Structures are given as structure tokens and as C-alpha cells.
Amino acid sequence: MAFESLNRDNVVDFLADIFARRGGESYMGEPVSMSEHMLQSAALAEKAGAPDSLIAASLLHDIGHYTSEFPEESLEQGQDNYHETAGADVLTAFFPKSVHEPIKLHVAAKRYLCATNPEYFNRLSPASVNSLNVQGGPMSDEEVADFETHEYYRDALRLRVWDDEGKFAGAQTRSFDDYRPLLTGLLVATER
Template sequence: MERVELCTVEELMAALYACRGAWDTPDRSGDPVDLHDHALQTAALLRRSRPSDKELQVAGLVHDLGHLLSPGDDAGHADRAAEAVRGLLGERVARLVRLHVPAKRYLAAVEPGRGLSAQSSLTLGAQGGPMTAREVASFEADPLAEDAVTLRQADDAGKVVGLDAGSMEDWRAVVELVAQGVPVR
């Protein structure tokens, strides 16, 4: 599959706008909100819980772009999104995006009764299932593990039909700051 790299804020914003009416599954059988609303809700939740961490918020905004770039690739969507934004948004944002799937696997291992959306439960198997004890220890040793779990929790909560989480344009200035490498944490 062709590698996509989003090189400018305009390209990234266009991709985010293209998420309106795009879903995590090609047949719309997945999560109850489109990728656009899911991105806005996830980012808004992160803004509320970590107001000074703009990189984490932007990671929440872009974490599922892989579903747009490669529809139906549940196992690889995080890697595809991370690669697409790395050059523009930096290594930390890309790593957080990449880690949102391992964070789901981690939470499934350490909190086995934790609720997931029906679609997230379904894709967990394709993504490797709950982590093994060795994988848990390795994940916990990652300096971004806590932030990745925070992103994952917002990801899981950001699927509310009809919730107004603002507009994509509200995020342009934050995306621009992160793209410029301005220290925003």
C-alpha cells in the first residue's frame, strides 16, 4: 500500500475535514460516530484532562487518520497515521498515535473487565489481543506509556453520537503550533 505523508498544515487539515462522513469500517458497522466527530471528541477530552499538553491533544485529533488513509486496515491504521504525521507534527505525536493500539491491548490485559465499544472489542483480536505479561512490562517501561493510556481512554470515550465537540477549524492554531515545534507542554 502506498505510504502517505502529510507535509503541511493545509494537507493535514484537508485530511481531517475529509473524515466527515468517513467511518472506521468501510461498511459503517463500526463505531457510532464518523472519524471527524471521533477526532474532535477525543481531542476535546484530552484538552479537558491535559490542558497544557497540546501535542497529546493533537495526537488525539489525528490518531485514527489511518482509517481514512487505508480503510479496513484495523491492525495497521495506527502505524499508517503515525507515519503520515511524523514529519509535520514530530516524533512525540507520531509515537503517541502509534501507541494508541498497544495502549488498548495494555488496558485489556491490566483491566480485563474494562468496557470497550463493540468495534474496539472486535478489532482487539486483529491487533494482537490483550498483552502478555512480558508485553505489559515492556509497555510500562516506555516513557510515553502513561500519555498513551490517557490518549486511549479519551479514544474510548470519544464516541458519543450527537455530542458537539466544536469544529475542526478550532484546532488549526494548535496544529500550527505543534507543527512549528513550539514548546507547548
Template sequence: MNKPDFNTLTADNIVAFIGDIFERRGADSYVGEDVTMSQHMLQGAQLAEQAGAGDDLIAAALLHDIGHYTNEFPDDALEQGIDNHHDEAGAAVLDRFFPSAVTDCVRHHVAAKRYLCATDPDYFDRLSDASVHTLGLQGGPMSAEEVAEFAKNPNIDAIVQVRYWDDEGKDPTVTTPDFWHYAPVLERIVSRQAAGAA
């Protein structure tokens, strides 16, 4: 699939577009980790599915790092309001097609790491070396004021849960279904969202 103009992405083609990215770019390394990007995201989705999560959480776990691929989107993406931070960039791309229950998890999965480091004394020990390194780059644990503000998000429980799956989904020995196993989940959400906007 050729890189479309941002405005040509629709509810009818967004899932196929994301699937094409997984197929072409999924083997990209996940810097500092022992898994590829697709292994990582598919493990997150599988953990959500195994936990009996609903469609929105499965989708959020699957797509939380899609912002690493924003160079797949138009060269004028920044002009379209898409930042180059992978959490914000991914959410900005998905905002048109997915509900906030999904996009908030994508947008805030980095902040959730900072939140949990400030609120859960055992959480830091769960982080991989690469996540510890990026924690410093991302601002370190939240301040008390940041924690209080972050906790106001109506999707806070989902955001934190996706973060836990994010941290767990880094095992090179795990086998997962491929992207297309989860495509019907995304299609249901996108269709529901499109119907609601109609």
C-alpha cells in the first residue's frame, strides 16, 4: 500500500493501512529490547485478550506504540497537528477513527510509566533496562502535582492496565497471533465510532 495523503485515510481503509505497516515494518527492532516492534505490540494485545479484556483495551494494547511508525504517514504530518513524540503522534493518527478509551491509552502510556513510578513502590523494579533509560529522558517519576492531575483522566484505569501489558510484552520466547487475528476487533471499533459520528 502506498503512503496515502492523510485525508484519504478513512474508516474503510485505516485497519488495512495499519495492517500493512505491521507486515512491512513489524520486524523493526524495538531499541534496547529483545523483541521486535510487532512482537511487542502483539504480545500486549495477547495479554489483553488472555485477561478477558474488551475490544477497546485489546486495541489499545495492540496500537499503543503505533506512533513509532508515524514516518509511514504523510510528510506534512506535523502540519496536520501530529507531533513527533510517539505517544502523542500515535494518538493523533488514531483520533479520527477510535474512541478516547483507546486513544487515551496510546496518548498516555509513556506518562503512565512516570505515574506508576511515582505511585507504586514496586513498579520501578518491573521495568526493563531500556524502559529505565527512557524514563530519564521522559522526565522521571511524576511530581505530586502531576500525579494528581493525571489521576483525573476518566480512562486512568485502562491507561494503567495497558501500561502493565506494555511492560510485560517483551518476551522473545512468546508466540502470538498475527495482526490479522486482531483486525476484526479494530474493524468493530472503527465501525462503531464511525456510526456514532454519523
């Protein structure tokens, strides 16, 4: 389905189709598939008692790997694919800022945490270290200060931690379809 034909009535089906068709693909050297990773991130958000919008952001945070114009393997080959922006751009027309802004900031959140928390870097997987280097490395002091001005930076930090933790082979999660009511409810409650 072309992005131009997306609307409120079909966007959740569009996202479900991505999960069904592409979600089983590998996740850049991690021990889980892309869909397993995103579902685990959403499950961690739920377990933490996050609001629905942050659960949705956790579920959809890497959707930009499939909506970006860059090849899927670009990060592994040393080229930034800007998946955070690509995903947020698709979702902006249909979901509130509380969903798409943490997604847009989740790569910056990794860079921020690496700059502000020396222990955080040691918890990153080898694939995350590789992508960190491609995405600009730890933030400078100026970038840290700028990041902290974003309205949703704290949510992005929470999402980032769930992103890092959602990489366990064989972990049991709910399915994408289990999240349809949550996603649909957020479409109705957009902030526009």
C-alpha cells in the first residue's frame, strides 16, 4: 500500500501488514526478529505501567526500518537509515505526538544516554554499538542540553531502555493483533 493512500481507516491494517510480511526478518544481528523485538519492547512498556501512547510508541518504534527509503541493511553497512524519522513521519498524520515524538527521539535517546551515563554504554549489544557509531556516537554537551528541551525526551529515554531490553530469543509476548484496540483508540484520540 502506498503511503499516499493511508488514512485512519487503514493505517492499523498497514502496520499489521508490515509486521506480518516483514517482521520475521532478522534484526541486525540480534537474537530476535524485528517483530519479536518490537513486541517485547511494547510488553516491557506495559509491564512498567506506561500510558497507552508510550506502549504504542514502543510497539512501533522501529517501523521506520520498513518505511525508510534506505536499504534495510544500511546500518550494518555503516550508513544511517534515519529509521526513527522515517517511522515518525508515517505515524505523525494518524497518532498523537505522545506516540510519534518518542519514536522520533529514540535514536537520540541512545546517544544521550551514552553521553550522560557511562554504565549505559556497557549494556549495549554489539549491534547497538555499531549503530551508535553510525548514528553519530555519544552526544556533545551542547546536544545533551538541546535534547533535554524536547517535550517528550523523558518518554524517549524510557522507550530507549525498553528498546535495549527487548532482545531475548524465545520471550513470550502478545501478538500485534492484541494491540489493535490500543492503536485504534489512539487514532480516535489524536491531539490535532
